[in-house]
Amino acid sequence: MKKSIPFEVFRYAMIALALVVALIPIAWMASMAFKPVGEWSATGADLTWWPKHPTLFNFNFIFGQSDTSLIVALEKTAAKPILASLLSSIFGTLIAISAGTAAAYGLSRFGAGKNLPLALIQLRIFPPMAVMIPVMIMWAFLRLNDTWFGLALVYGIVTLPFAFWLMKTFFDDMPREIEEAALVEGCSRWRVFTRITLPMMRAPLASAALFVFIMNWSDYLIALLLTSREWVTIPVYMASLSSSMTGQLYGAKAALGLIAAIPPLVLGIAIQKHLVRGLTFGALKQ
Amino acid sequence: MAEIAFRNVSKRYGKTLALDDVSFTVKDNAFFCLFGPPLSGKTTILRILLGLETPDSGEVLIDGQSVNRLGPGERNIAMVFQNLALFPHMSAKENVIFPLVERNMAQKDIEERLNDVSKKLHITHILHKPPSQLSGGERQRVAIARALVRDPVACLMDDPISALDARLRESTRVELKRIQRELGRTLIYVTHDQEEAMSVADTMAILVDGQIKQIGTPDEIYRKPANIAVARLLGSPAINLLVPNNDHQTVSFAEGSLLLPVKTLPNDAKTIGIRPEDLKVAHWDSKQKGKPASVFQTEPLGGTTVLTLEAGDVRLKALLRGQPDFKPHMLVALSCDPARAHYFDSSGKVLQ
Numbered sequence: 001m002k003k004s005i006p007f008e009v010f011r012y013a014m015i016a017l018a019l020v021v022a023l024i025p026i027a028w029m030a031s032m033a034f035k036p037v038g039e040w041s042a043t044g045a046d047l048t049w050w051p052k053h054p055t056l057f058n059f060n061f062i063f064g065q066s067d068t069s070l071i072v073a074l075e076k077t078a079a080k081p082i083l084a085s086l087l088s089s090i091f092g093t094l095i096a097i098s099a100g101t102a103a104a105y106g107l108s109r110f111g112a113g114k115n116l117p118l119a120l121i122q123l124r125i126f127p128p129m130a131v132m133i134p135v136m137i138m139w140a141f142l143r144l145n146d147t148w149f150g151l152a153l154v155y156g157i158v159t160l161p162f163a164f165w166l167m168k169t170f171f172d173d174m175p176r177e178i179e180e181a182a183l184v185e186g187c188s189r190w191r192v193f194t195r196i197t198l199p200m201m202r203a204p205l206a207s208a209a210l211f212v213f214i215m216n217w218s219d220y221l222i223a224l225l226l227t228s229r230e231w232v233t234i235p236v237y238m239a240s241l242s243s244s245m246t247g248q249l250y251g252a253k254a255a256l257g258l259i260a261a262i263p264p265l266v267l268g269i270a271i272q273k274h275l276v277r278g279l280t281f282g283a284l285k286q
Numbered sequence: 287m288a289e290i291a292f293r294n295v296s297k298r299y300g301k302t303l304a305l306d307d308v309s310f311t312v313k314d315n316a317f318f319c320l321f322g323p324p325l326s327g328k329t330t331i332l333r334i335l336l337g338l339e340t341p342d343s344g345e346v347l348i349d350g351q352s353v354n355r356l357g358p359g360e361r362n363i364a365m366v367f368q369n370l371a372l373f374p375h376m377s378a379k380e381n382v383i384f385p386l387v388e389r390n391m392a393q394k395d396i397e398e399r400l401n402d403v404s405k406k407l408h409i410t411h412i413l414h415k416p417p418s419q420l421s422g423g424e425r426q427r428v429a430i431a432r433a434l435v436r437d438p439v440a441c442l443m444d445d446p447i448s449a450l451d452a453r454l455r456e457s458t459r460v461e462l463k464r465i466q467r468e469l470g471r472t473l474i475y476v477t478h479d480q481e482e483a484m485s486v487a488d489t490m491a492i493l494v495d496g497q498i499k500q501i502g503t504p505d506e507i508y509r510k511p512a513n514i515a516v517a518r519l520l521g522s523p524a525i526n527l528l529v530p531n532n533d534h535q536t537v538s539f540a541e542g543s544l545l546l547p548v549k550t551l552p553n554d555a556k557t558i559g560i561r562p563e564d565l566k567v568a569h570w571d572s573k574q575k576g577k578p579a580s581v582f583q584t585e586p587l588g589g590t591t592v593l594t595l596e597a598g599d600v601r602l603k604a605l606l607r608g609q610p611d612f613k614p615h616m617l618v619a620l621s622c623d624p625a626r627a628h629y630f631d632s633s634g635k636v637l638q
Contacts, residue, residue, distance in 0.1 A: 177371035180338055185385040185432070186359040199375045 032254035058255035081237035092155025100163025108171035206274035288439035295344030319487030364433035570617035
């Protein structure tokens with residue numbers, strides 16, 4: 001198809017516009033992370049895109065260093081919340097992906113659990129609040145409140161439907177003859193799954209995992225309700241970064257936000273190749 | 287090396303009867319072709335033979351032994367699937383040696399067999415490539431190599447060349463014949479393309495609506511179809527089916543008749559079948575008895591010409607050699623050698 005030059009110009013202009021809208025807040029956060037306290041709430045001519053006096057103070061501050069420019073001491077540093085977020089998100093993702101994949105495969109190949117898709121959707125029908133209150137009570141009985149594995153378990157359950165539905169579509173799209181060919185060539189059912197199906201599903205698994213991980217990583221509500229002191233996650237901790245004397249600690253929040261953006265970004269880049277394939281998987285039938 | 291037999295096999299999917307009391311025997315080393323329209327049950331037969339489906343009743347025998355209870359991996363039958371089903375995450379070589387690796391064969395023997403089969407199928411130069419980088423014909427050969435590498439008792443092929451373009455199909459057909467001869471293996475081949483079926487098969491079975499309608503050599507089936515369904519399936523253009531008059535000498539149309547100069551038209555013949563190439567077309571001479579048909583359309587195909595003839599509300603096809611001098615609306619006389627016509631009774635069975 002031949003494209004006209006004005007159309008191409010228009011196309012790129014629209015792409016640029018969309019990018020600007022999406023990237024301005026991130027750029028602002030990045031800039032804020034390096035601003036000293038005095039520039040946090042600057043207005044008028046003092047409001048600049050580039051920090052006038054770039055500093056790493058914000059990063060040092062959230063990891064425990066105090067400074068005379070800010071007469072606030074943090075109750076706790078960002079280290080533990082980062083650990084809490086990493087542990088709960090990673091293990092929550094593992095739970096959702098492994099259980100979701102197994103369930104999707106069983107349903108797609110053997111018709112096991114025909115009511116499962118609907119049942120799983122029901123998990124998402126109720127407002128999270130309505131579900132979380134009973135969960136809080138149950139978790140309290142099980143002594144899972146304020147633990148990273150208690151949180152990981154809830155993350156795994158909540159994101160399971162997404163993992164299930166994503167993987168089910170991919171399993172449904174996979175030609176059944178490929179597995180049958182392996183059966184005929186002497187594989188057991190389990191060998192077929194590990195030798196043929198899983199390797200073919202690498203791309204879908206990677207994209208599902210990234211998707212689920214981002215959902216877990218950015219959760220606020222569940223972590224707010226299930227953790228209190230020991231294992232608060234990054235979003236909950238970030239909300240607490242304010243003081244009665246100085247109000248919101250913008251710079252500290254921006255610095256933490258910048259750090260919080262790293263894992264999904266790294267993960268996304270690491271599986272970029274698979275991601276594109278995962279999203280176009282259905283089109284690549286031979 | 288094996289003789290394969292189906293004994294009264296039936297299979298039902300929900301309410302549809304996919305296979306209805308199917309019995310046949312494939313001799314050792316035969317090139318056996320299952321031919322039938324789409325959804326006639328051809329693939330079901332292969333899947334039951336492989337063990338991917340269980341028959342509702344009946345028995346599958348390999349060398350006289352029932353294999354009903356054996357799983358797909360235990361029957362030593364190989365299959366080339368319609369979509370070839372190559373493993374996309376493995377190279378051509380890994381695909382081909384997959385059955386050997388799964389059977390824990392020694393590395394040395396694997397290499398030997400790989401060399402042997404790749405030479406025969408001319409794929410040595412493409413073994414390092416993944417399936418996505420192979421052409422249709424190359425994928426085809428890799429799939430066949432994977433099926434043959436482990437010395438199966440029989441190899442099944444489910445319409446494997448339907449995805450190729452016309453020219454490639456023709457050469458692949460010849461190639462398949464050669465491979466089957468060289469390897470001396472029982473080959474069961476499924477197709478819905480009659481030309482393909484007739485050109486490759488030693489023996490063919492005609493399958494319609496889950497029933498085997500006739501088994502024989504392609505030539506036998508074409509020349510002596512057992513019933514109307516079979517007669518209709520084979521031949522291009524399709525056979526002309528006509529209803530004879532009570533005088534048992536003519537076939538009537540609304541405004542005319544085709545004279546069959548025969549005294550021995552069987553009494554209970556309800557339908558007469560005449561292949562397009564057996565229908566004789568001549569210029570009309572007004573002194574002739576009966577009434578003429580007219581030319582409706584001519585399709586010159588180079589070596590042959592297809593005439594569509596109109597006689598009242600009946601349309602007939604005639605296949606003539608060369609490019610004869612007939613134009614639309616011309617009046618023509620039709621006749622036929624009675625020995626070459628097929629007579630069917632009211633149930634559609636052929637009359638001898």
